[in-house]
Amino acid sequence: MAEDHEDARGDMARGFWVFGYGSLIWNPGFEPVERVPATLSGFARSFCMWSIHHRGTPDLPGLVLALDAAEGGRCRGIAFRVGPERAAATLAELRERELVSSAYLERRVPLALDDGRVVPALAYVVDPAHVQYTGPLSLERQAEVIAAATGGRGPNADYLFNTASHLAEIGMEDAELTELAARVRTRLGL
Structure with missing residues (x-):
């Protein structure tokens, strides 16, 4: 990880790219x-990944x-x-x-x-050795957990619904997330 942090610091004069695949899509914070x-x-x-801070306890x-x-x-x-003018502050906020x-x-x-470019970007990937890594879970188990949990940033279901709907809005619908959202809505009586 130190090498990754070093690379990111080296980009501060030019700015940097970051990949959004979940909540960063609809709430980048920058x-x-x-x-x-x-x-x-x-x-x-x-x-x-188990959420014990933002979408659970x-x-x-x-x-x-x-x-x-x-x-x-x-x-x-x-x-x-x-951009370079906000790079250091944004990197600190992302971390x-x-x-x-x-x-x-x-x-x-x-x-x-x-658009055809290939760029070096930061991505936040799960550590499969971390205790919060769940490994594969069935859609039904995911729905059960998501329907019941709430954390510091609100209900887990809202996180799922926002991500699924924003992906669909930008033409990147994720069929599994759409199915999962339907199962959670059923559990919640929505």
Whole structure:
């Protein structure tokens, strides 16, 4: 991870790219100078991380999306370019948000932008050795957890609903998230 942090610091004079695949898509928390649809290869987006801070508690954990390494995996999302004037502050804010429990690892990845460019970008990927890593869970188990949990940033269901709807709005509908959202709505009587 030190190498990744060093690379990110080296970009401060130029700014940097970060990959959004979950809540960063609809709530980046910063104003990017560029926003481009993108694809990350070698990873899959999945609800494979227990949330004990933002969307759950230690007593009743929720689930959040993570990039899980997957041979042949492909994840669609948004690449955000942070300008040099806000690079250091934005990186600090991202680290505070994403590295709250060390379940995510900050990695430097090659990101294929839809406009044909390939850029080095930061991505927050799950640490499969971390206690918050769930491994694969059935959709029914995910729905059960998400319907019941609430954390510091609100109900776990809102996180799922916002992510699924924003992906659909930008033409990147994720069929599994859409199905999961329907199951959670049924559980919640919505």
